[in-house]
Amino acid sequence: MAILRVKDVSKRFGGLKALTDVNLNVEENSVHAIIGPNGAGKSTLLNCLVGKLMPDTGSVLFNNNSVLGLEPFQINQMGISRVFQTPEIFGELTVMENMLIPIFAMRDGAFRMHAYETIANEREVVEQAEAMLEEMNMADKREMNAASLSRGDKRRLEIGMCLSQNPRLLLLDEPTAGMARADTNNTIDLLKQIKDERDITIAIIEHDMHVVFSLAERITVLAQGTPLVEDTPENIRGNPKVREAYLGETAA
Amino acid sequence: MLGLNKKDTSLLIIVALLTLLAPFILNPFPEGSAMAQFNAGYPDLMQRFVIFGIFAIGFNILFGLTGYLSFGHAAFLGVGSYSAVWMFKLLSYNVIPAIALSVVVAGLFSLLIGFVSLRRSGIYFSILTLAFAQMSFALAYSVLSNPKFNLTNGETGLQVYADDPQILQGANSPDLPHLFGLPMRATYTMDVGAWSFDFNAGYYLCAVIMMVVFYLAIRIFRSPFGMMLRAVKSNQQRMNYTGLNSKPYTLAAFVISGMYAGLAGGLMAAMDPLAGAERMQWTASGEVVLMTILGGTGTLIGPVLGAGFIKYFENIFSKINDNVLHSWFAFLPDGLEDAVVFLIHPFIGKGWHLTLGILFMLVVIYLPGGLVEGGQRLLKRFKRKKKDTDDAPSGKTEPAE
Numbered sequence: 105m106a107i108l109r110v111k112d113v114s115k116r117f118g119g120l121k122a123l124t125d126v127n128l129n130v131e132e133n134s135v136h137a138i139i140g141p142n143g144a145g146k147s148t149l150l151n152c153l154v155g156k157l158m159p160d161t162g163s164v165l166f167n168n169n170s171v172l173g174l175e176p177f178q179i180n181q182m183g184i185s186r187v188f189q190t191p192e193i194f195g196e197l198t199v200m201e202n203m204l205i206p207i208f209a210m211r212d213g214a215f216r217m218h219a220y221e222t223i224a225n226e227r228e229v230v231e232q233a234e235a236m237l238e239e240m241n242m243a244d245k246r247e248m249n250a251a252s253l254s255r256g257d258k259r260r261l262e263i264g265m266c267l268s269q270n271p272r273l274l275l276l277d278e279p280t281a282g283m284a285r286a287d288t289n290n291t292i293d294l295l296k297q298i299k300d301e302r303d304i305t306i307a308i309i310e311h312d313m314h315v316v317f318s319l320a321e322r323i324t325v326l327a328q329g330t331p332l333v334e335d336t337p338e339n340i341r342g343n344p345k346v347r348e349a350y351l352g353e354t355a356a
Numbered sequence: 357m358l359g360l361n362k363k364d365t366s367l368l369i370i371v372a373l374l375t376l377l378a379p380f381i382l383n384p385f386p387e388g389s390a391m392a393q394f395n396a397g398y399p400d401l402m403q404r405f406v407i408f409g410i411f412a413i414g415f416n417i418l419f420g421l422t423g424y425l426s427f428g429h430a431a432f433l434g435v436g437s438y439s440a441v442w443m444f445k446l447l448s449y450n451v452i453p454a455i456a457l458s459v460v461v462a463g464l465f466s467l468l469i470g471f472v473s474l475r476r477s478g479i480y481f482s483i484l485t486l487a488f489a490q491m492s493f494a495l496a497y498s499v500l501s502n503p504k505f506n507l508t509n510g511e512t513g514l515q516v517y518a519d520d521p522q523i524l525q526g527a528n529s530p531d532l533p534h535l536f537g538l539p540m541r542a543t544y545t546m547d548v549g550a551w552s553f554d555f556n557a558g559y560y561l562c563a564v565i566m567m568v569v570f571y572l573a574i575r576i577f578r579s580p581f582g583m584m585l586r587a588v589k590s591n592q593q594r595m596n597y598t599g600l601n602s603k604p605y606t607l608a609a610f611v612i613s614g615m616y617a618g619l620a621g622g623l624m625a626a627m628d629p630l631a632g633a634e635r636m637q638w639t640a641s642g643e644v645v646l647m648t649i650l651g652g653t654g655t656l657i658g659p660v661l662g663a664g665f666i667k668y669f670e671n672i673f674s675k676i677n678d679n680v681l682h683s684w685f686a687f688l689p690d691g692l693e694d695a696v697v698f699l700i701h702p703f704i705g706k707g708w709h710l711t712l713g714i715l716f717m718l719v720v721i722y723l724p725g726g727l728v729e730g731g732q733r734l735l736k737r738f739k740r741k742k743k744d745t746d747d748a749p750s751g752k753t754e755p756a757e
Contacts, residue, residue: 175601177595177596177597177598177599177601180599188593188597192594192597194587196586197586197587201586204583208583209600212580215601216580216581217608218580218581219575219581220575220579221579222578222579269599
């Protein structure tokens with residue numbers, strides 16, 4: 105069953121057609137990669153899924169519920185977590201606090217006036233956060249300021265924060281962009297581990313073919329705002345249309 | 357203790373001791389001595405220390421935690437004062453209903469202003485709050501003061517008149533603000549040798565209230581709610597994508613800080629039953645920003661220190677005049693004495709703002725964390741020095757370490 109259905113989505117910015125009639129189904133518990141050359145509309149598509157942009161036409165259904173017109177926090181509460189291209193974490197807060205916030209958000213909803221409770225007394229939440237830090241191998245860094253983490257650790261923390269909410273769909277926007285090879289490989293291993301150990305659907309937007317082919321089960325190639333082809337990694341590798349899309353970009 | 361960890365408990369105890377013993381601490385110089393003018397232990401000023409401390413503590417909950425810089429908080433202070441005086445006029449001179457109403461009205465007023473202003477963030481938010489405060493000032497100063505509908509009594513300021521209803525005012529109760537019969541102006545003066553210490557009922561009421569709201573502020577800082585407010589300051593994008601709606605969080609912080617301001621305004625009126633529009637002017641809003649930054653934004657004790665610092669300057673430095681300077685520098689030769697006095701003159705008396713401005717610049721440039729950071733640095737240096745002297749002899753006897 106498809107957990108995410110994108111139907112006939114179009115979006116234009118003035119005279120620029122960013123997306124034209126995009127149709128896309130992401131199957132439950134799969135890893136689906138969306139690739140394409142620069143300017144293919146990958147980020148626009150992602151922003152339409154998480155409530156940052158409103159498509160001009162078409163529909164986006166998550167688990168058979170429309171997400172269009174909802175605020176990002178509402179979409180998150182439905183079970184979609186997003187990892188950003190540059191890690192978005194709470195830099196001035198400690199690693200532990202970074203992990204506590206999403207767990208509080210999951211337990212208490214979008215707003216709760218828990219002004220007279222003490223964090224230390226919220227045993228369950230603290231334990232969950234500690235377990236998640238353990239899982240991310242970051243327990244020793246719990247009192248550090250998140251801003252002082254290395255790039256790879258920031259990414260790890262962000263993924264951990266998303267996972268702590270047990271999302272049904274994890275959206276990753278170029279998770280290895282600007283990373284050193286070693287960090288990239290660590291991230292790939294982490295994502296593989298997540299995929300194996302959890303009931304989770306992963307949709308990933310990526311530039312790096314190494315990452316895509318090590319993780320994805322299905323690949324959609326986007327070019328000039330429309331899906332060019334959708335297939336398994338093996339078939340995508342040999343597809344002449346895909347080569348053309350990428351080579352065309354290189355030639356230009 | 358009280359649900360606080362050790363560090364916060366000791367902080368609370370220190371603040372409690374300082375406020376309760378303030379009449380002694382602020383009057384270190386004997387009466388009539390040359391230094392006596394630096395004594396700040398008179399009731400009027402001590403009251404202002406704690407009242408502005410409350411104002412700044414509340415402001416810090418908004419500015420220190422969420423990073424939203426309001427330039428209109430004086431409006432809530434003014435609204436609080438007006439509410440309190442109306443309570444004196446309508447009910448009685450008892451301060452409890454007056455203070456209660458000032459908090460409630462300021463809370464409602466800040467809900468309204470916050471709801472509109474928080475549609476924007478950053479500089480636009482600051483400008484919106486400034487605009488609202490100036491509108492409130494204009495309303496209080498002229499619009500709401502006309503013969504048909506006189507809510508604020510305009511330029512003169514709102515005060516209690518003999519023909520006011522005061523329906524609950526008992527025949528024997530004092531004819532000025534009181535707490536169940538204890539007048540706020542009641543002062544017991546204790547003379548010890550050359551020293552004299554004032555214990556004022558109004559001050560102690562304010563001090564007790566400040567300790568309570570300081571305790572509440574600590575609880576807010578340490579709560580999950582406080583953590584969410586810091587998350588607002590740190591990264592709103594991540595917050596929204598983590599399933600949290602930042603708007604009600606900021607609005608709640610805004611209303612809480614507005615209620616603190618209203619409480620401060622109510623206490624001001626309780627100490628002196630008069631409310632004027634100038635309390636709402638933008639300079640008053642700017643003052644609380646200065647207090648918070650000077651003391652240490654986002655720290656618990658900083659705003660209180662900042663408030664005390666500025667109020668001390670305002671009241672003590674402004675009183676030093678040329679005659680005082682001449683008496684200080686009388687030991688210098690005449691020409692030099694005049695020259696020194698001439699040089700210092702612009703910085704004292706009416707020029708105290710100049711001194712404050714210079715100090716503020718120095719703090720912002722060299723101590724971005726405010727007086728609290730300064731204190732921490734001093735403490736660290738002191739500890740290191742102590743460690744050095746401790747280590748020196750031990751190095752000889754215990755080389756193993």
